[in-house]
Amino acid sequence: MKLITDLYLGDCRNELKKVPDNSIDLIVTSPPYADQRKSTYGGVSVSEYVQWFLPISKELFRVLKPTGTFILNIKEKVVDGERSTYVMELILGMRKQGWFWTEEFIWHKKNCYPGKWSNRFRDAWERLLQFNKDKKFNMYQDAVKVPIGDWAKNRLKNLSETDKKRDNAKNGSGFGKNISNWVGKDTVYPTNVVYLSTECNNKNHSAAFPRELPEWFIRLFTQENDTVLDPFMGSGTTIEVANRMKRNSVGIEIVPEYYETVRQQFSLTEYYLMDSAIEDGELESTGCYRVC
Amino acid sequence: MKLITDLYLGDCRNELKKVPDNSIDLIVTSPPYADQRKSTYGGVSVSEYVQWFLPISKELFRVLKPTGTFILNIKEKVVDGERSTYVMELILGMRKQGWFWTEEFIWHKKNCYPGKWSNRFRDAWERLLQFNKDKKFNMYQDAVKVPIGDWAKNRLKNLSETDKKRDNAKNGSGFGKNISNWVGKDTVYPTNVVYLSTECNNKNHSAAFPRELPEWFIRLFTQENDTVLDPFMGSGTTIEVANRMKRNSVGIEIVPEYYETVRQQFSLTEYYLMDSAIEDGELESTGCYRVC
DNA sequence: AGCTCTTATGAATCATTGA
DNA sequence: GTCAATGATTCATAAGAGC
Numbered sequence: 001m002k003l004i005t006d007l008y009l010g011d012c013r014n015e016l017k018k019v020p021d022n023s024i025d026l027i028v029t030s031p032p033y034a035d036q037r038k039s040t041y042g043g044v045s046v047s048e049y050v051q052w053f054l055p056i057s058k059e060l061f062r063v064l065k066p067t068g069t070f071i072l073n074i075k076e077k078v079v080d081g082e083r084s085t086y087v088m089e090l091i092l093g094m095r096k097q098g099w100f101w102t103e104e105f106i107w108h109k110k111n112c113y114p115g116k117w118s119n120r121f122r123d124a125w126e127r128l129l130q131f132n133k134d135k136k137f138n139m140y141q142d143a144v145k146v147p148i149g150d151w152a153k154n155r156l157k158n159l160s161e162t163d164k165k166r167d168n169a170k171n172g173s174g175f176g177k178n179i180s181n182w183v184g185k186d187t188v189y190p191t192n193v194v195y196l197s198t199e200c201n202n203k204n205h206s207a208a209f210p211r212e213l214p215e216w217f218i219r220l221f222t223q224e225n226d227t228v229l230d231p232f233m234g235s236g237t238t239i240e241v242a243n244r245m246k247r248n249s250v251g252i253e254i255v256p257e258y259y260e261t262v263r264q265q266f267s268l269t270e271y272y273l274m275d276s277a278i279e280d281g282e283l284e285s286t287g288c289y290r291v292c
Numbered sequence: 293m294k295l296i297t298d299l300y301l302g303d304c305r306n307e308l309k310k311v312p313d314n315s316i317d318l319i320v321t322s323p324p325y326a327d328q329r330k331s332t333y334g335g336v337s338v339s340e341y342v343q344w345f346l347p348i349s350k351e352l353f354r355v356l357k358p359t360g361t362f363i364l365n366i367k368e369k370v371v372d373g374e375r376s377t378y379v380m381e382l383i384l385g386m387r388k389q390g391w392f393w394t395e396e397f398i399w400h401k402k403n404c405y406p407g408k409w410s411n412r413f414r415d416a417w418e419r420l421l422q423f424n425k426d427k428k429f430n431m432y433q434d435a436v437k438v439p440i441g442d443w444a445k446n447r448l449k450n451l452s453e454t455d456k457k458r459d460n461a462k463n464g465s466g467f468g469k470n471i472s473n474w475v476g477k478d479t480v481y482p483t484n485v486v487y488l489s490t491e492c493n494n495k496n497h498s499a500a501f502p503r504e505l506p507e508w509f510i511r512l513f514t515q516e517n518d519t520v521l522d523p524f525m526g527s528g529t530t531i532e533v534a535n536r537m538k539r540n541s542v543g544i545e546i547v548p549e550y551y552e553t554v555r556q557q558f559s560l561t562e563y564y565l566m567d568s569a570i571e572d573g574e575l576e577s578t579g580c581y582r583v584c
Numbered sequence: 585a586g587c588t589c590t591t592a593t594g595a596a597t598c599a600t601t602g603a
Numbered sequence: 604g605t606c607a608a609t610g611a612t613t614c615a616t617a618a619g620a621g622c
Contacts, residue, residue, distance in 0.1 A: 036595045078597065081427040082392045088380040100374045106417050108400055108485055113596050114467070114613030116481065119431060122614075123596070124483035125398050135373040139411055162439040189408065191416035193400055197616055200593050209595095441615060452590070467593075469613075480614065 003225075003287030005243055005266055008252040009259045012231035015252045016059040018292060024063045024250065025138070025226035028214045028238050030073040031056075034086060040255050046079055049086045050093055056231065057094050057131075063229065067138045069221040070099070070131040073107070073209060081119065087127065094131060102137075103130040103192060107213065110197040128194065128213075143219040145187040214238040218245055236262035243287060263291065295517075295579030297535055297558055300544040301551040304523035307544045308351040310584060316355045316542065317430070317518035320506045320530050322365040323348075326378060338371055341378040346385050348523065353389055355521065359430045361513045362391070362423040365399070365505070373411060379419065386423060394429075395422040395484060399505065402489040420486065420505075435511040437479035448475050506530040510537055528554035535579060555583065 008015040032041040034049045044052045060070055076084040091101055105128035112124035199210045214237060218228060228242040233251035235258055242249040243266075253259040266289040300307040326341040336344045352362055368376040383393055397420035404416040448471070455471035491502035506529060510520060520534040525543035527550055534541040535558075545551040558581040 030595085033595050073595095075595070077595080081598085082394055083396060085384060085387070085393070088383065091380060092377060095377070101377070102374055103412050104375060106398060106400070108398070108487075109594090111594075111615040111617090112483055113594055114615080115596055115598090116612050116614095117597055118433075118599095119427075119429070120395055120484070120597080121433070121481055122483045124485045126595085135411075137411070141410075141413070162442055189413055191404055191414045192412070193416040198594055200616055201618080443615060446589075450589090454591085467596095467613075468611090469593095474614090483614095 003243060003246060004248045005239060005287065005289040006250045006292050007233075007239075007259065007263055007266065007289060008250070008292045009254075009256065010252065011254050012252040013056055013059070015292075016056070016063065016231060019059075019063045019229070019250060021062055022065045023227060024229045025065055025068045025247075026218060026221045027060055027064060027068070027070040027229045027231070028073075028217050029071070029230045029232050030209055030234070031232045033075060034077055034084065036077070040258075046077070046084050046086055050089045053090055054093050054097070057090075057099065058097050060229075060231065061097055061099060061133060064133055066134045067136065068133065069102075069137055069139075069217075071105075071217050071221075072129040072131065073126060073213070074129065075123070075126040078120070091129065098133065099131040100133070100135060101129065102132045104128070105130060106193045107209075108193055108195045110195065111200070112198075128217075138221060138223075140220060140223065141189055144216060145189055209237065211237055211241050214241045215245065218242055218247060222247055233262060234258055236265065240265065263289070295535060295538060296540045297531060297579065297581040298542045298584050299525075299531075299551065299555055299558065299581055300542070300584045301546075301548060302544065303546050304544040305348060305351075307584075308348070308355065308523060311351075311355045311521070311542060313354055314357045315519060316521045317357055317360045317539075318510060318513045319352055319356060319360070319362040319521045319523070320365075320509050321363070321522045321524050322501050322526070323524045325367065325369055326376065327369065338369070338376050338378055342381045342385055345382055346389070349382075349386050349391070350389055352521075352523065353391060353425060356425055358426045359428065360425065361394075361429055361431075361509075363397075363509050363513075364421040364423065365418060365501070366421065367415070367418040370412070379421075383421065390425065391423040392425070392427060393421065394424045396420070397422060398485045400485050400487045402487060404490065420509075430513060430515075432512060432515065433481055436482055436508055438482050440478055440480045444474060444477065447471070451475075501526070501529050503529050503533050506533045507537065510534055510539060514539055525554060526550055528557065532557065555581070 008018065031053065032044065034046045035043050037043065057070075064070060074087055074090075076087045078084070095101060107126045107128055109124050109126070112122050115122055194213065194216060196210050196212050214228075214230075218241060222228060224246045225248065227248040227250065228238065229250040229252075230238040231252045233239055233253040236251060236253075239249045239251040239262065251262060253262065300310065323345065324336065326338040327335050349362075356362060366379055366382075368379045370376070387393060399418045399420050401416045401418070404414050407414055451472055460468035486505065486508060488502050488504050491504075506520075506522075510533060514520060516538045517540065519540040519542065520530065521542040521544075522528075522530040523544045525531055525545040528543060528545075531541045531543040531554065543554060545554065
């Protein structure tokens with residue numbers, strides 16, 4: 001089967017209208033946060049944020065299949081010494097549109113932004129809000145089970161000396177005790193906390209979030225040949241991961257430079273698929289992209 | 293100086309009236325969640341939760357010092373396959389009362405409650421909402437510093453030329469670093485994610501609240517001889533930790549059995565203090581408790 | 585391969601200064 | 604008075620280079 005990637009250049013408030021009803025299995029996106037990324041996106045102000053986003057979420061509701069899922073990566077900024085409330089208002093507004101707020105995953109960032117202030121600590125987490133159209137939705141939990149052997153191995157390997165010290169400082173909560181609970185099991189389901197690093201690219205390629213994030217949700221909520229949408233494509237991380245995982249994809253981007261970069265990458269799609277065919281030791285059908 | 297612990301038996305909606313204005317430095321509490329602990333607290337329904345809590349938070353506002361902090365441990369439950377919105381509504385309601393929603397800490401649970409559901413994973417985090425009366429409040433950040441990561445050991449062994457002077461980031465973020473400033477540093481400030489185990493040694497009380505949690509916030513927001521309040525005392529973890537840390541405390545509990553257990557524990561206060569005196573290698577003044 | 589060392593940088597926030 | 608621009612501050616990670 002041929003994989004298809006549809007790329008749209010423009011404001012998703014307009015471009016989404018071209019996407020058919022009930023055609024998307026998973027939306028994973030990280031919209032520009034309020035007042036952030038001014039240089040590239042123009043920066044939506046805190047006071048306007050909810051009213052700016054609600055028409056978009058309404059369109060997303062239309063294009064998502066009833067069995068599909070919408071994952072929204074967002075975090076409120078500090079305004080005048082206080083956390084803003086626009087994310088809460090957004091959730092309440094989306095529920096009025098018919099969305100179910102099924103779950104809130106947390107992205108616990110390993111390497112958060114540095115800084116020091118007298119009234120707060122560094123912010124090490126972001127929200128990953130899960131919305132659904134229906135209470136019955138597709139979820140493939142087994143696809144994200146963690147092999148316990150690897151888990152324990154990596155966990156122990158990555159457990160630094162200071163981590164152990166920090167652990168031991170709190171008497172009783174022995175890490176070893178936890179590990180012993182897992183002996184004998186071979187796979188385990190994850191929790192609703194995702195513990196990942198932000199990508200710190202030493203290269204030119206600037207990614208909004210680590211590729212493991214979309215990868216995890218694509219595995220969890222889609223199967224091969226399903227369709228993934230990112231209405232704020234940016235440098236295309238979500239779309240590229242979806243393509244590599246043999247999912248169809250739809251990407252929308254308002255900034256011409258980003259759009260063009262992604263488009264050129266997809267000109268090389270066949271090479272990508274050849275690559276993965278070689279890696280997987282099997283031959284793959286090729287994919288194609290369409291400029292929409 | 294003599295430490296004082298005030299214990300109240302009764303509904304905190306009534307008992308809080310006996311607590312003077314602006315007398316509390318820190319409130320740390322974990323109220324009964326909606327529809328939980330029905331047998332003990334009568335079970336506040338999801339739909340009534342906000343209206344039930346707002347009069348309480350209003351009283352808490354009155355008793356808290358302007359420099360004080362209110363830490364609310366809460367998590368919305370799943371109702372009909374969806375996360376409830378009462379926590380968000382509570383935050384919005386409390387802001388109308390004059391509270392500032394300064395920050396949301398996350399308690400990332402190391403060993404969360406086991407279980408398996410078809411539509412969600414195990415819940416491994418809870419909210420720790422920080423509210424303040426004023427934008428200026430007491431915060432003793434140095435009291436909760438943690439060991440620096442392992443990276444420092446190798447990184448700081450030998451410094452390159454650029455390490456010795458200020459090296460400004462090339463992305464225009466305004467950040468820069470002077471690595472030589474880090475030499476000799478062995479502790480750093482934590483983030484707004486608290487990564488702790490749940491504690492299971494609570495005998496009767498159904499809420500698992502590890503003592504490290506109140507301990508961390510008591511260190512962060514109070515000094516010795518300050519006063520800590522828990523209006524939902526339960527088995528008295530917060531009060532007991534406060535007492536051991538040489539803070540005055542006020543505890544309110546509606547269930548006679550819990551209240552009585554805590555009261556009897558505090559009859560032994562002098563022994564506790566002797567204990568800590570022995571641990572610290574110094575002699576302590578004794579404390580007392582008052583039944584109010 | 586596997587290890588060590590070097591380097592860039594990541595959705596930030598607050599206090600101060602200047603208009 | 605307000606509001607906008609500027610400067611100061613900070614920790615951990617992965618990529619890449621070198622051995």
